[in-house]
Amino acid sequence: MSSQQHVAILGSGNIGLSLAKGLVKSGLWQPQQITLTRRNVDAMAEYATQGYQTTTNNMKAAKRADIVILAVLPQQLNKLLDEIKPAIKSEKQLLVSVISGVSCEDIRSYLEMNVQVVRAMPNTAIAIGDSMTCIATDNGSVKNVNLVKSLFDTVGVSIQINEELMTSATALCACGIAFFLRSVRAASQGGTEIGFHAHDALKMAAQTAKGAANLLLQLSSHPEQEIDKVTSPKGCTIAGLNEMEHNGFSSAMIKGIKLSAEKAGDLYKAED
């Protein structure tokens, strides 16, 4: 990463601040190369003491930056674009948006400018460097897509997908964190009912979920292949698993993901 490059993160909330921390932790970026904006500058005081530039002035932050990361909520985007429009030069900045439901073309047409836009959809595990991030563009150069990929590779694993799949990626990976957390919570509630203190049950459920995910990631195997190893004939696992399926376990997850994907596609349109 060039030591001359500067990145502005506009809307430094959960995702924006986690990304900033990841970039610095990677050693590829210095805090001095990163400007953070937020409406309440006091909420970034801790970051200012670490050397990040902090400001409420989006226009100035965008003007100075080579990479401008848009990290506000969908309903806050148009106001932000109005603020930064005078600072954006299509030949200078690369815009990176993590905003759900907003296409690259939505951003260009609002700005009335042919600037390069790359979208990135991380999840909140970005805070611990374990995000699954999907990246897409309709006009970004290969060099810029690789640059954005390298930013998000510092905070987890990233893949490039077609832009039309970004709302699906939002549901599966960004919302997905909540779905898996709720299933861990439900497992811990079951654990408490069968005899464990709540904090023990939660730890046991979370570590078991981590082990299950790692079996798939490390062995590159299929869930059913691993499930077959657990389900002894006439055993207790298949009894529990079938009971869950009779109650709609897989169906509930599939329906929830489909609904989230539909909703993700409507988040920005709802603001028009």
Ligand SMILES: NC(=O)C1=CN([C@@H]2O[C@H](COP(=O)(O)OP(=O)(O)OC[C@H]3O[C@@H](n4cnc5c(N)ncnc54)[C@H](O)[C@@H]3O)[C@@H](O)[C@H]2O)C=CC1
């Ligand atoms: N939370 C999540 O799991 C994920 C969120 N996203 C997307 O990332 C975006 C940000 O989400 P979060 O970080 O969770 O939201 P957040 O609400 O924590 O952060 C947004 C920040 O933007 C600030 N802000 C609003 N208007 C501003 C303006 N004009 N200038 C400067 N700052 C401004 C707010 O004060 C807030 O701190 C959203 O568009 C969301 O769809 C994407 C993937 C995952």
Ligand SMILES: O=C(O)[C@@H]1CCC=N1
């Ligand atoms: O719930 C939401 O709308 C945001 C986008 C993806 C995760 N959280």
